[in-house]
Amino acid sequence: MQKSIFVKFVSEPKNDPIKTIVGVACAAQAIADGHDVSVFFAAAGTRLLDQGYIEQLNQEMGADSNMVSGLMESITSNATLYCSFASVKAILGHNEGDGALIVDDDKIKWSGPPGVIALAVNSDVQLTY
Secondary structure (H helix, E strand, O other): OOOEEEEEEOOOHHHOHHHHHHHHHHHHHHHHOOOEEEEEEOHHHHHHHOHHHHHHHHHHOOOOOOHHHHHHHHHHHHOEEEEOHHHHHHHHOOOOOOOOOOOOHHHEEEOOHHHHHHHHHHOOEEEEO
């Protein structure tokens, strides 16, 4: 039975990279299982949209690993993506439209707390990392 799953990345992934990888893996698994997945990147969770940080997470899995990159490719290609523009600016120092993220800006629904609340209220399951 298909469920609506809301995954929010908001915590500082540098504090617990393995927990972050687990969250990415869970989001990718929900997609693989055929669920309707929405992923919101906010606060320090926006680091997951930075290619350099994804490469660091790959290294957590082994010297030659591309596991996290593959999981993020599944997420960015198949989930509905949401992000806080203010968080991207504050955490990554990027402006909307500068092409610095691992996904094109036009594939992201830019939002803030109203979007988070709407996704939480309308989902069957919420996961927060």
